[in-house]
Amino acid sequence: MDNLSKKYLRPRKIPSTACSGCGLGMNHKAVVQAIYDLGLEVEDIVWGTSIGCAGRQTFGTWKGDGFAGTHGRVYAIARGLRLVLPPEKKIILTVGDGDAFGIGLLHLIHSARSNADFTVIVNDNLGYMSTGGQYGWTTPRGSKTDSSPYGMYEQNLMSDGMDVLGVLRNAGATFLARHVSMDGQRAVESIRKGIQNRGFSLIHMVYPCPTNFGSRELGTRDTVKIYNWIKKKAAPLGEEKENTLWATGIYYDASNSRREFSESIHRNIEKIRRTGTI
Amino acid sequence: MKRYLETGNFAITEGAILAGCRFFAGYPITPATELAEAMSSRLPQEGGIFIQGEDECAALHLCVGAALGGYKAMTATSGPGYILYADPYGWAIGSEIPVVILNSGRVGPVSGITGAPGQGEFYLTRYPTQGGNFETIVLAPNSAQEAMAMTVEAFYLSERFRTPVTVLADQLITDGFEDISVPESDGEMEEMGFRTWPRKINRGPEFYPAMDEIDVPPVVLGHNTGALCSDWTPTEEGYDIEQVQAHHKHAYRLIYKVRNHRSLFNHLYEKNFMDDDPDLVVVSYGTPSRVVNTAVKKARQSGLKVGAVRLINLWPFPDEHFRRKTKYLSVELNWDGQLVREVQRAAPKDSEVHFIGSCGDLPTVTDLIEAFERLLQGQSLARRGWELEEW
Numbered sequence: 001m002d003n004l005s006k007k008y009l010r011p012r013k014i015p016s017t018a019c020s021g022c023g024l025g026m027n028h029k030a031v032v033q034a035i036y037d038l039g040l041e042v043e044d045i046v047w048g049t050s051i052g053c054a055g056r057q058t059f060g061t062w063k064g065d066g067f068a069g070t071h072g073r074v075y076a077i078a079r080g081l082r083l084v085l086p087p088e089k090k091i092i093l094t095v096g097d098g099d100a101f102g103i104g105l106l107h108l109i110h111s112a113r114s115n116a117d118f119t120v121i122v123n124d125n126l127g128y129m130s131t132g133g134q135y136g137w138t139t140p141r142g143s144k145t146d147s148s149p150y151g152m153y154e155q156n157l158m159s160d161g162m163d164v165l166g167v168l169r170n171a172g173a174t175f176l177a178r179h180v181s182m183d184g185q186r187a188v189e190s191i192r193k194g195i196q197n198r199g200f201s202l203i204h205m206v207y208p209c210p211t212n213f214g215s216r217e218l219g220t221r222d223t224v225k226i227y228n229w230i231k232k233k234a235a236p237l238g239e240e241k242e243n244t245l246w247a248t249g250i251y252y253d254a255s256n257s258r259r260e261f262s263e264s265i266h267r268n269i270e271k272i273r274r275t276g277t278i
Numbered sequence: 279m280k281r282y283l284e285t286g287n288f289a290i291t292e293g294a295i296l297a298g299c300r301f302f303a304g305y306p307i308t309p310a311t312e313l314a315e316a317m318s319s320r321l322p323q324e325g326g327i328f329i330q331g332e333d334e335c336a337a338l339h340l341c342v343g344a345a346l347g348g349y350k351a352m353t354a355t356s357g358p359g360y361i362l363y364a365d366p367y368g369w370a371i372g373s374e375i376p377v378v379i380l381n382s383g384r385v386g387p388v389s390g391i392t393g394a395p396g397q398g399e400f401y402l403t404r405y406p407t408q409g410g411n412f413e414t415i416v417l418a419p420n421s422a423q424e425a426m427a428m429t430v431e432a433f434y435l436s437e438r439f440r441t442p443v444t445v446l447a448d449q450l451i452t453d454g455f456e457d458i459s460v461p462e463s464d465g466e467m468e469e470m471g472f473r474t475w476p477r478k479i480n481r482g483p484e485f486y487p488a489m490d491e492i493d494v495p496p497v498v499l500g501h502n503t504g505a506l507c508s509d510w511t512p513t514e515e516g517y518d519i520e521q522v523q524a525h526h527k528h529a530y531r532l533i534y535k536v537r538n539h540r541s542l543f544n545h546l547y548e549k550n551f552m553d554d555d556p557d558l559v560v561v562s563y564g565t566p567s568r569v570v571n572t573a574v575k576k577a578r579q580s581g582l583k584v585g586a587v588r589l590i591n592l593w594p595f596p597d598e599h600f601r602r603k604t605k606y607l608s609v610e611l612n613w614d615g616q617l618v619r620e621v622q623r624a625a626p627k628d629s630e631v632h633f634i635g636s637c638g639d640l641p642t643v644t645d646l647i648e649a650f651e652r653l654l655q656g657q658s659l660a661r662r663g664w665e666l667e668e669w
């Protein structure tokens with residue numbers, strides 16, 4: 001991503017300190033590509049990150065303003081920031097699956113509920129990989145991790161007919177999509193649409209972690225093996241096969257259909273200030 | 279100046295607005311709910327933002343987010359909510375975000391009694407988050423009027439030091455009705471000793487000022503300065519770095535930017551009858567100090583050589599008031615004894631330091647005078663001291 005990275009990223013942080021072969025860079029690149037495609041500039045975006053591989057490896061990469069929040073709370077911080085930043089400033093959050101769907105799920109749901117205008121990219125390495133590899137809330141059933149040595153047997157947000165995007169849709173999110181990091185241009189397009197939605201958007205992007213997930217589940221750190229393993233379990237929506245874990249594409253698009261959080265609050269405040277009532 | 283017969287919650291709301299607070303995020307909890315309610319009605323009138331969080335942890339994060347966007351922000355709670363601030367409080371300390379927090383103490387532990395005053399968070403306000411390597415600023419008013427003044431002061435200090443400041447009150451201060459004067463002009467504010475400090479925007483990308491420097495504008499996002507803000511160990515430019523030397527600088531700064539500028543707030547105390555080197559010094563803060571003051575005055579009239587020190591600035595702890603070797607008595611709204619430990623630490627080695635606690639009720643003037651007499655006669659405190667009598 002040479003040209004893109006020159007335009008948007010800080011030389012000091014790129015290349016990142018992620019393990020070699022990590023798929024996170026592909027997700028990161030898709031986000032930056034979508035920003036470029038939309039014609040946005042460095043100053044148009046405030047970039048927030050969480051804890052874990054996804055957060056730490058993307059923190060401080062954006063040339064513009066950025067912050068790294070506490071574990072799982074970046075959605076509440078972003079809502080506070082959303083209320084006081086001008087509406088044309090975009091907020092993009094790159095976070096991990098543990099952060100968004102575990103510790104931060106309450107705050108994420110309330111962000112969807114309020115339809116706060118920011119775009120969350122959930123980079124899903126299928127568990128807690130920066131701490132060495134423990135199962136999370138999207139880890140496929142039966143997968144071996146350091147905390148599921150017999151195979152993961154807990155019900156989670158992606159098992160038994162559950163879909164975390166369904167939870168968020170019912171909570172009020174207005175744009176939801178899912179991809180795997182090999183989706184390339186299709187993922188870029190979804191991210192673009194997510195950023196364009198003036199409301200809560202979330203793109204769930206599964207990516208391969210050869211170091212911890214791959215080595216425990218597949219018994220090898222071979223990058224190609226884990227890439228293929230993920231690719232095989234993904235299929236575009238409508239073309240799912242029996243073994244499909246991740247149906248990719250736009251899951252729900254109600255862009256710009258509900259009043260946005262900060263717009264709604266400011267409109268009411270303005271009215272109260274002028275007339276003393278709503 | 280406008281006068282009201284109103285609650286401490288009203289006074290704090292007006293103080294915050296005078297200080298320039300235009301963002302409040304709260305979560306209902308007795309006895310701080312009325313403050314959130316007052317804010318919900320007053321802030322929109324001033325063009326400010328009121329919002330409820332999904333819990334206290336979110337509420338303070340919302341405030342910190344707004345502060346990062348350049349707003350002066352505040353939240354309020356009581357003990358069970360204050361404990362949920364641990365996460366954002368630490369983040370604000372580490373990333374040096376100014377924000378103001380009101381804690382209206384009730385009786386603990388945990389839910390305890392909601393409708394009675396307590397002082398169980400003396401140490402919690404010193405260590406409101408994990409990890410250590412920081413100093414906190416805590417102010418403890420003892421009336422509604424002073425709660426307004428200390429709210430203004432808290433905003434002032436939080437801006438200058440780039441750190442969260444807690445105003446530690448209790449249920450009687452926030453809920454009680456008192457005579458309150460609200461200044462109506464800058465001149466009146468000055469007359470009343472209210473100091474304000476504007477929010478400034480850090481125009482350079484540098485996150486990390488030198489060592490103990492203060493008055494450095496905080497990081498504000500959204501102004502294209504390329505500012506970075508995180509709770510990681512920062513490098514000069516704000517990148518995160520896992521390096522012990524860099525962390526030494528960071529920790530030094532978080533401790534000594536406060537400790538080395540104590541002169542800015544060490545006038546925040548009150549001394550009564552301390553001029554003749556009394557044989558017993560009664561130490562307190564918040565609501566009990568009002569009973570203490572009456573008791574000390576009465577004891578004086580009957581010839582007891584007693585004096586009183588009331589702390590308004592609790593942290594960093596003002597050791598300088600405890601240099602003299604004499605008898606000390608700490609009067610607190612808890613039974614476990616918290617302030618007393620700090621007095622023991624600060625007082626000369628072989629000073630006698632005693633303690634009277636109460637749990638959900640206030641000490642009476644009679645109780646206190648009896649205690650003064652016993653201590654001055656060299657007797658121990660049988661009731662409500664370190665060793666409680668059996669029920």
Ligand code: SF4
Pocket residue numbers: 017018019021022023024053125129130208209210211212213
């Ligand atoms: S542990 Fe896995 S997810 Fe994390 S940086 Fe390494 S390869 Fe990527």
